Amino acid sequence: MPTGRAPEPTVLRLSIYLRCLRQVHAEGLDTISSAGIQERTGITAGQVRKDLSYFGEFGKPGLGYAVEPLLTRLSHIMQLDRPRKVVIVGAGNLGAALAGYQGLRSSIFSLVAAFDNNLSKIGRPLWDVEIKDVRELPRITQEQGVEIGIITTPAEAAQGVAELMAQGGIRSILNFSPTRIVSPQGTTIRNVDLMKELEVICFYLPKP
């Protein structure tokens, strides 16, 4: 039963279950057992059951989990059951790749605008949005009710951009620049550190 709050590792896995369930659903299956989820995700069956049990009782003994209802419930729990508007700041290489990603144009996320501070980029199109002046960010995100911001600027600019985002009413920020951002009041920040991943991989390289 839902006692208290779920640990963060559980939340991370929820997203994996969701992806798994979407695929299973697309395959036309109606139910899946925790063992079936283990097979597809590599996450232990016991772990799966425990994770889900933080949020309620979704399964039927002897049968497993009904795919569609679980999909609906998990989407709700993850707050992925209504559209979220997203902006990207820093229309460089990485920003452009993300902006073009179809995952950002799904039924859940929609990319509203991209921003930059480089005059030669402002006004140009980036895929299907226009690159706007970053100084307009607070106004635009406020007006449009944007909830999520993605930072793909150089590290030096990240803190300032985060503050602009907070000013524009953005509550959650995904930061790709390799620097620590001090969260403006009321915002959550998640850092994605690609160089870190690359370096960590080296640690695990077979020692000569």
Add this chain to the structure above:
Amino acid sequence: MPTGRAPEPTVLRLSIYLRCLRQVHAEGLDTISSAGIQERTGITAGQVRKDLSYFGEFGKPGLGYAVEPLLTRLSHIMQLDRPRKVVIVGAGNLGAALAGYQGLRSSIFSLVAAFDNNLSKIGRPLWDVEIKDVRELPRITQEQGVEIGIITTPAEAAQGVAELMAQGGIRSILNFSPTRIVSPQGTTIRNVDLMKELEVICFYLPKP
């Protein structure tokens, strides 16, 4: 003292310390205390000391850590003290962004080639390398002694690519496609799941 092996969370943080130290070094400082590292990284001073203690005694009481020696030692521990060759498979949006990233052209990493299976891309340049036929991957990586592979293909292709990489002698793989890869014998895989990050951020969005 180095008792046994360091926990994975520690290894992840090592990469952060390294980045911090590089910056501190660039600023010309000779020493830094664990408290100083906390200030810059947000990681608790006690945690810093414990992490470092897994690998040896690097600091001097009353003074802190000598920046340059620590940088050298940590680089060695992370196996970042000699150049590593890297290839990217999947010369699409994300692959192109990564290929152009200067972090991959540093003194530590060097991008050797990019691969694709799309005939209209093969033979074209991607930044300063040429896009090659993915079928040539095992031969080329073998010949060049490539140690790290990055996968930026669609999910369906990832498993096959990983196996080609293993065949080509690659030991460590960074996978950006949203799928689970079953590690070929002798390879380490790290997954970077950008959509997961975006979904998790929604969970932490303020509940209405």
Add this chain to the structure above:
DNA sequence: GTGAGCTTGTGCTTTCTTTCACAATCTCCA
């Protein structure tokens, strides 16, 4: 209907991480 066969939910145990606190050590200035 009934029993064999799965599969769940969960309390308990084990393992892994982080935090705490302090003796030991070093610096540096008077």
Add this chain to the structure above:
DNA sequence: TGGAGATTGTGAAAGAAAGCACAAGCTCAC
């Protein structure tokens, strides 16, 4: 040179997460 002040390394304690095992519950075939 000596003592005040700073900072380390680390055991011990607390806290968090994962693994385990099994009673309870559901299904389905006969």
